[in-house]
Amino acid sequence: MVDVLNRRQMLAAGAMGAAIAVLPHPASAQTQDVDALARELMGKVTPKEGKVRLKIKEVPESGVNEPIGVSVDSPMLPNDYVAAIHVLAEGNPYPVIASWYLTPRSGRAEVNFRLRLAKSQVVRAYAVTSDGQVWVARQEVKVTIGGCGG
Numbered sequence: 001m002v003d004v005l006n007r008r009q010m011l012a013a014g015a016m017g018a019a020i021a022v023l024p025h026p027a028s029a030q031t032q033d034v035d036a037l038a039r040e041l042m043g044k045v046t047p048k049e050g051k052v053r054l055k056i057k058e059v060p061e062s063g064v065n066e067p068i069g070v071s072v073d074s075p076m077l078p079n080d081y082v083a084a085i086h087v088l089a090e091g092n093p094y095p096v097i098a099s100w101y102l103t104p105r106s107g108r109a110e111v112n113f114r115l116r117l118a119k120s121q122v123v124r125a126y127a128v129t130s131d132g133q134v135w136v137a138r139q140e141v142k143v144t145i146g147g148c149g150g
Contacts, residue, residue, distance in 0.1 A: 034090045034124075041086050041099065042128055047136035054125045054137040056115070062145035063117030072109035072127040072135065076102075082109035084128040091121030117143045 038047075055069035074082045081104045087097040100111050109127065117123075120142045127135045 034088055034095050037096055038088060038126065041096070042126060042134055045134045047126060047134040049136060051135040052125050052127045052137035054123065054139050056123060056139055056141060059142045059144070063119070063143040065114050066117060067112070068115045069112045070110065070125040074109045074129070076104050076107060076109060078104045079130070081130045082127050083130050085109065085111055086126040088124045089115065089117060089121055090124070092118045117141060119143055
């Protein structure tokens with residue numbers, strides 16, 4: 001037999017949901033410096049422009065499930081390869097989206113995935129090479145319908 005909720009239980013459940021929705025996120029982008037997060041991932045380096053290509057729509061239909069591609073110009077040889085790719089979205093509640101660790105056996109320095117975007121923001125893709133250099137690509141993305149509940 002299905003238990004039917006009475007009016008009082010429904011109101012209590014709705015109030016609890018509203019209270020949870022307004023609680024602050026402990027690691028929100030507003031309280032964290034995205035540059036500091038990048039330094040935590042890669043150390044104190046100054047990223048250079050170039051080598052990294054970021055493929056994402058400038059104005060996606062929504063931020064719910066946007067395809068994104070990151071590729072890095074690298075020969076992927078034992079002495080010259082991309083060791084890591086990091087993607088950060090400056091305006092998301094949790095800006096560090098993903099990290100991939102590569103070896104010369106990876107063949108290509110390329111990743112493709114789907115990204116959820118909370119709002120219009122800058123997406124960054126970093127590539128760390130085997131010799132310690134860091135390369136970056138940035139792209140502003142204008143989201144009309146947020147994908148993180150915003």
